[in-house]
Amino acid sequence: MSVTVADIMSTRVVTIDMDDRLTIVKEIFDSAPFHHLLVVENDKLQGVLSERDYLRTLSPHIGAINETERDVETLQRRAHQVMTRNPITTSPECSLHAASRLLLLHNIGSLPVLAQGQIVGIVTWKDLLRAYSQ
Structure with a gap:
Protein backbone atom coordinates (compact mmCIF):
# COMPACT_ATOMS: atom_id res chain seq x y z
CA MET A 1 0.00 0.00 0.00
CA SER A 2 1.48 3.35 -0.99
CA VAL A 3 1.47 6.46 1.14
CA THR A 4 -0.97 9.20 0.11
CA VAL A 5 -1.46 12.85 0.92
CA ALA A 6 -4.16 11.84 3.45
CA ASP A 7 -1.49 10.00 5.45
CA ILE A 8 0.71 13.05 5.95
CA MET A 9 -1.48 16.16 5.54
CA SER A 10 -2.30 18.52 8.39
CA THR A 11 -5.99 18.52 9.17
CA ARG A 12 -5.59 21.55 11.41
CA VAL A 13 -6.26 24.21 8.82
CA VAL A 14 -6.75 27.88 9.58
CA THR A 15 -9.00 29.80 7.25
CA ILE A 16 -9.60 33.50 6.92
CA ASP A 17 -12.22 35.46 5.03
CA MET A 18 -11.52 37.36 1.84
CA ASP A 19 -12.12 40.70 3.55
CA ASP A 20 -10.06 40.05 6.69
CA ARG A 21 -7.41 42.69 7.22
CA LEU A 22 -3.70 41.93 7.40
CA THR A 23 -3.80 42.86 11.09
CA ILE A 24 -5.63 39.56 11.64
CA VAL A 25 -3.15 37.72 9.43
CA LYS A 26 -0.29 39.22 11.47
CA GLU A 27 -1.84 38.00 14.73
CA ILE A 28 -2.21 34.48 13.34
CA PHE A 29 1.31 34.26 11.92
CA ASP A 30 2.79 35.76 15.10
CA SER A 31 1.10 33.17 17.31
CA ALA A 32 0.96 29.98 15.23
CA PRO A 33 3.62 27.58 13.92
CA PHE A 34 2.47 27.46 10.31
CA HIS A 35 3.03 29.55 7.19
CA HIS A 36 -0.07 29.21 4.98
CA LEU A 37 -3.64 30.41 5.48
CA LEU A 38 -6.53 29.32 3.31
CA VAL A 39 -8.80 32.14 2.19
CA VAL A 40 -12.48 31.27 1.93
CA GLU A 41 -15.74 32.86 0.93
CA ASN A 42 -19.03 31.09 1.70
CA ALA A 79 -6.60 39.21 2.39
CA HIS A 80 -8.03 39.13 -1.14
CA GLN A 81 -5.57 41.86 -2.16
CA VAL A 82 -2.57 39.76 -1.16
CA MET A 83 -3.58 36.12 -1.61
CA THR A 84 -2.80 33.83 -4.50
CA ARG A 85 -6.05 33.22 -6.36
CA ASN A 86 -7.17 29.92 -7.89
CA PRO A 87 -4.70 27.87 -5.87
CA ILE A 88 -3.41 24.53 -7.07
CA THR A 89 -5.07 21.85 -4.93
CA THR A 90 -4.87 18.12 -4.46
CA SER A 91 -7.04 15.29 -3.18
CA PRO A 92 -6.44 13.10 -0.13
CA GLU A 93 -5.86 10.11 -2.47
CA CYS A 94 -3.02 11.81 -4.35
CA SER A 95 0.35 10.06 -4.19
CA LEU A 96 3.27 11.79 -2.52
CA HIS A 97 5.14 11.69 -5.81
CA ALA A 98 2.33 13.49 -7.66
CA ALA A 99 1.96 16.07 -4.86
CA SER A 100 5.71 16.74 -4.90
CA ARG A 101 5.62 17.24 -8.66
CA LEU A 102 2.76 19.75 -8.31
CA LEU A 103 4.73 21.80 -5.78
CA LEU A 104 7.82 21.81 -7.97
CA LEU A 105 5.98 22.43 -11.23
CA HIS A 106 4.11 25.44 -9.84
CA ASN A 107 6.90 26.65 -7.53
CA ILE A 108 4.60 26.72 -4.49
CA GLY A 109 5.02 25.70 -0.86
CA SER A 110 1.67 24.12 -0.07
CA LEU A 111 -1.34 22.35 -1.51
CA PRO A 112 -4.80 22.71 -0.01
CA VAL A 113 -6.40 19.26 0.15
CA LEU A 114 -10.01 19.10 -1.03
CA ALA A 115 -12.54 16.27 -0.95
CA GLN A 116 -15.80 16.90 -2.86
CA GLY A 117 -14.88 20.61 -2.95
CA GLN A 118 -14.49 20.87 0.82
CA ILE A 119 -11.23 21.69 2.58
CA VAL A 120 -10.01 18.64 4.52
CA GLY A 121 -6.36 19.56 5.04
CA ILE A 122 -3.18 21.05 3.71
CA VAL A 123 0.13 19.49 2.72
CA THR A 124 3.36 21.48 2.57
CA TRP A 125 6.81 20.85 1.15
CA LYS A 126 8.00 20.20 4.70
CA ASP A 127 5.36 17.49 5.18
CA LEU A 128 6.54 15.80 2.00
CA LEU A 129 10.21 16.10 2.90
CA ARG A 130 9.49 14.64 6.33
CA ALA A 131 7.59 11.72 4.78
CA TYR A 132 10.38 10.97 2.30
CA SER A 133 13.02 11.05 5.03
CA GLN A 134 11.26 8.45 7.22
Missing part, protein backbone atom coordinates in the same frame (compact mmCIF):
# COMPACT_ATOMS: atom_id res chain seq x y z
CA ASP A 43 -17.02 28.04 2.85
CA LYS A 44 -15.36 27.70 -0.58
CA LEU A 45 -11.61 27.99 -1.11
CA GLN A 46 -10.72 31.18 -2.95
CA GLY A 47 -6.99 31.47 -2.37
CA VAL A 48 -3.91 30.87 -0.27
CA LEU A 49 -2.11 33.55 1.69
CA SER A 50 1.41 32.50 2.58
CA GLU A 51 3.59 34.15 5.16
CA ARG A 52 5.90 35.08 2.28
CA ASP A 53 3.01 36.88 0.48
CA TYR A 54 2.15 38.68 3.71
CA LEU A 55 5.74 39.80 4.39
CA ARG A 56 6.20 40.95 0.80
CA THR A 57 3.17 43.25 1.20
CA LEU A 58 4.13 44.86 4.51
CA SER A 59 6.26 47.92 4.83
CA PRO A 60 9.72 46.99 6.12
CA HIS A 61 9.41 49.82 8.67
CA ILE A 62 6.53 48.25 10.66
CA GLY A 63 7.58 48.23 14.30
CA ALA A 64 10.72 50.29 13.66
CA ILE A 65 11.54 53.65 15.19
CA ASN A 66 11.04 55.35 11.84
CA GLU A 67 7.59 53.76 11.28
CA THR A 68 5.14 56.17 9.67
CA GLU A 69 1.37 56.20 9.41
CA ARG A 70 1.74 55.11 5.79
CA ASP A 71 3.73 52.05 6.94
CA VAL A 72 1.01 51.08 9.40
CA GLU A 73 -1.64 51.48 6.71
CA THR A 74 -0.18 48.46 4.88
CA LEU A 75 -1.73 46.35 7.66
CA GLN A 76 -5.18 47.58 6.60
CA ARG A 77 -5.03 45.79 3.27
CA ARG A 78 -7.45 42.89 2.82
Whole structure:
Protein backbone atom coordinates (compact mmCIF):
# COMPACT_ATOMS: atom_id res chain seq x y z
CA MET A 1 0.00 0.00 0.00
CA SER A 2 1.48 3.35 -0.99
CA VAL A 3 1.47 6.46 1.14
CA THR A 4 -0.97 9.20 0.11
CA VAL A 5 -1.46 12.85 0.92
CA ALA A 6 -4.16 11.84 3.45
CA ASP A 7 -1.49 10.00 5.45
CA ILE A 8 0.71 13.05 5.95
CA MET A 9 -1.48 16.16 5.54
CA SER A 10 -2.30 18.52 8.39
CA THR A 11 -5.99 18.52 9.17
CA ARG A 12 -5.59 21.55 11.41
CA VAL A 13 -6.26 24.21 8.82
CA VAL A 14 -6.75 27.88 9.58
CA THR A 15 -9.00 29.80 7.25
CA ILE A 16 -9.60 33.50 6.92
CA ASP A 17 -12.22 35.46 5.03
CA MET A 18 -11.52 37.36 1.84
CA ASP A 19 -12.12 40.70 3.55
CA ASP A 20 -10.06 40.05 6.69
CA ARG A 21 -7.41 42.69 7.22
CA LEU A 22 -3.70 41.93 7.40
CA THR A 23 -3.80 42.86 11.09
CA ILE A 24 -5.63 39.56 11.64
CA VAL A 25 -3.15 37.72 9.43
CA LYS A 26 -0.29 39.22 11.47
CA GLU A 27 -1.84 38.00 14.73
CA ILE A 28 -2.21 34.48 13.34
CA PHE A 29 1.31 34.26 11.92
CA ASP A 30 2.79 35.76 15.10
CA SER A 31 1.10 33.17 17.31
CA ALA A 32 0.96 29.98 15.23
CA PRO A 33 3.62 27.58 13.92
CA PHE A 34 2.47 27.46 10.31
CA HIS A 35 3.03 29.55 7.19
CA HIS A 36 -0.07 29.21 4.98
CA LEU A 37 -3.64 30.41 5.48
CA LEU A 38 -6.53 29.32 3.31
CA VAL A 39 -8.80 32.14 2.19
CA VAL A 40 -12.48 31.27 1.93
CA GLU A 41 -15.74 32.86 0.93
CA ASN A 42 -19.03 31.09 1.70
CA ASP A 43 -17.02 28.04 2.85
CA LYS A 44 -15.36 27.70 -0.58
CA LEU A 45 -11.61 27.99 -1.11
CA GLN A 46 -10.72 31.18 -2.95
CA GLY A 47 -6.99 31.47 -2.37
CA VAL A 48 -3.91 30.87 -0.27
CA LEU A 49 -2.11 33.55 1.69
CA SER A 50 1.41 32.50 2.58
CA GLU A 51 3.59 34.15 5.16
CA ARG A 52 5.90 35.08 2.28
CA ASP A 53 3.01 36.88 0.48
CA TYR A 54 2.15 38.68 3.71
CA LEU A 55 5.74 39.80 4.39
CA ARG A 56 6.20 40.95 0.80
CA THR A 57 3.17 43.25 1.20
CA LEU A 58 4.13 44.86 4.51
CA SER A 59 6.26 47.92 4.83
CA PRO A 60 9.72 46.99 6.12
CA HIS A 61 9.41 49.82 8.67
CA ILE A 62 6.53 48.25 10.66
CA GLY A 63 7.58 48.23 14.30
CA ALA A 64 10.72 50.29 13.66
CA ILE A 65 11.54 53.65 15.19
CA ASN A 66 11.04 55.35 11.84
CA GLU A 67 7.59 53.76 11.28
CA THR A 68 5.14 56.17 9.67
CA GLU A 69 1.37 56.20 9.41
CA ARG A 70 1.74 55.11 5.79
CA ASP A 71 3.73 52.05 6.94
CA VAL A 72 1.01 51.08 9.40
CA GLU A 73 -1.64 51.48 6.71
CA THR A 74 -0.18 48.46 4.88
CA LEU A 75 -1.73 46.35 7.66
CA GLN A 76 -5.18 47.58 6.60
CA ARG A 77 -5.03 45.79 3.27
CA ARG A 78 -7.45 42.89 2.82
CA ALA A 79 -6.60 39.21 2.39
CA HIS A 80 -8.03 39.13 -1.14
CA GLN A 81 -5.57 41.86 -2.16
CA VAL A 82 -2.57 39.76 -1.16
CA MET A 83 -3.58 36.12 -1.61
CA THR A 84 -2.80 33.83 -4.50
CA ARG A 85 -6.05 33.22 -6.36
CA ASN A 86 -7.17 29.92 -7.89
CA PRO A 87 -4.70 27.87 -5.87
CA ILE A 88 -3.41 24.53 -7.07
CA THR A 89 -5.07 21.85 -4.93
CA THR A 90 -4.87 18.12 -4.46
CA SER A 91 -7.04 15.29 -3.18
CA PRO A 92 -6.44 13.10 -0.13
CA GLU A 93 -5.86 10.11 -2.47
CA CYS A 94 -3.02 11.81 -4.35
CA SER A 95 0.35 10.06 -4.19
CA LEU A 96 3.27 11.79 -2.52
CA HIS A 97 5.14 11.69 -5.81
CA ALA A 98 2.33 13.49 -7.66
CA ALA A 99 1.96 16.07 -4.86
CA SER A 100 5.71 16.74 -4.90
CA ARG A 101 5.62 17.24 -8.66
CA LEU A 102 2.76 19.75 -8.31
CA LEU A 103 4.73 21.80 -5.78
CA LEU A 104 7.82 21.81 -7.97
CA LEU A 105 5.98 22.43 -11.23
CA HIS A 106 4.11 25.44 -9.84
CA ASN A 107 6.90 26.65 -7.53
CA ILE A 108 4.60 26.72 -4.49
CA GLY A 109 5.02 25.70 -0.86
CA SER A 110 1.67 24.12 -0.07
CA LEU A 111 -1.34 22.35 -1.51
CA PRO A 112 -4.80 22.71 -0.01
CA VAL A 113 -6.40 19.26 0.15
CA LEU A 114 -10.01 19.10 -1.03
CA ALA A 115 -12.54 16.27 -0.95
CA GLN A 116 -15.80 16.90 -2.86
CA GLY A 117 -14.88 20.61 -2.95
CA GLN A 118 -14.49 20.87 0.82
CA ILE A 119 -11.23 21.69 2.58
CA VAL A 120 -10.01 18.64 4.52
CA GLY A 121 -6.36 19.56 5.04
CA ILE A 122 -3.18 21.05 3.71
CA VAL A 123 0.13 19.49 2.72
CA THR A 124 3.36 21.48 2.57
CA TRP A 125 6.81 20.85 1.15
CA LYS A 126 8.00 20.20 4.70
CA ASP A 127 5.36 17.49 5.18
CA LEU A 128 6.54 15.80 2.00
CA LEU A 129 10.21 16.10 2.90
CA ARG A 130 9.49 14.64 6.33
CA ALA A 131 7.59 11.72 4.78
CA TYR A 132 10.38 10.97 2.30
CA SER A 133 13.02 11.05 5.03
CA GLN A 134 11.26 8.45 7.22
